[in-house]
Amino acid sequence: MGRALAVFIWVMTLATVWMFVDGRWWFPESITAHGPAYDRQFLISIIVVGLTFAAAQIGLGVMLWRYGSSRRGGNERAVYSHGSNRLEVVWTIVTAVIFVSLGLMGQRVWAQLHFNNAPAGSAQIRVTAQQFQWNFHYPGADNKFGRTDPAKIADASANFIGLDEDSPGAKDDVVVPTLAVQVDRPVELVLSARDVTHSIWVPELRFKQDLVPGLNISVHFTPVKTGKFELACAELCGQLHYKMKSYLLVLPENEYREMAALPPAQFKTRMTELLKKYPLGSVPH
Ligand SMILES: [Cu+2]
Structure with missing residues (x-):
């Protein structure tokens, strides 16, 4: 029985490792400037963890093979041990060093995105999540956001974010359920939630961020590929x-600029057209 179990563990280990090495089940392509750094970091982590996992499982199998009970041999007597302080210290230190190093390396990539301010010249889009829809607020042709006031929220008249129509800069503001950005231009999203915590996730962007009631959370990224991508609450x-x-639409500069300059009603129509125009995924260059 011990040997059968050992073989089973080895086969399972091999199958698990193969799943990752094969690459058939992997992330969708990254479409942001920071994406490759994220992916590199993930790969380093998965290799380190994967090697440790394989070594531990193979070792477990070896122990079963040698010391597992079986009528057909294979039951060498294991040596009784009280443990070894030196071994314990060594593997605790080695594990700590590996995990802390991976953490620090990952932190660098992460901090670039979350601790630094958005680069100058970023396009700003405000995002208000609510049960159960996304509201993306664009400043319109004047590039100025109108004032919003929770008291003015009126779902019945489709004022989901409480935009004060009479405030300066509000007239040309657009609020739509789709996120559209311009390729190769940094974007800053200012995230808030109306009711409960939501989370914005586009796997291709390589980030996921909570939207928390009462907070304005700012994130930024630079899309480098055009196309249409699924956006979900996570x-x-x-x-x-x-x-x-x-959906997230990453548009070529001319298409984006042209849409951003349109008055609200036409902006919305154009957005619908563009959503239809692009199939899911990135546009090959
Ligand atoms: Cu949600």
Whole structure:
């Protein structure tokens, strides 16, 4: 029995390692400037953890093979041991060094995105999540956001973010359920939530960020590929959470500028057209 179990463990280990090495199940392509650094860091982590995992499982199999009970041999007597302080110290230190180093390396990439301010000249888009939809607020042709006031929120008249129509800069503001950005230009998203915690996730962007009621959380990224990508809420936010999906459109400069300059009604029509125009995925160059 011991040997059969040993073989089973080895086969399982091999199958698990193969799943990752094969590359068939992997992330979708990255479309941001910081994406490759994220992916490199992930790869380093998965290799380190994968080697440790394989070594531990193979070792477990070896122990079973040698010392597992079996009528057909294979039951060498194991040596009884009280443990070894030196070994304990060594593997604790080695593990700590590996994990802390991986943490520090990952932190650098992460901090670039979360601790630094968005680069000058970033396009700003405000994002207000609510049960169960996304509201993306664009400043319009004047590039100025109108004032928003929670008291003015009126879902019945589609004022989901409480935009004060009479405030300066509000007239040309657009609020739509789709996120559209310009390729090769940094974007800053200012995230907030109306009711409960939501989380914005586009796997191709290589980040996921919570939207928390009462907070304005700023994130930034630079898309480097055009196309249409799925955008989902990644925080279980209520019964219809599954419906909280949308799209990210990364548009070529001329297409984006042209749309951004349109008055609200035409902006919305154009957005619908562009959503239809692009198939899912990035546009090959
Ligand atoms: Cu949600």
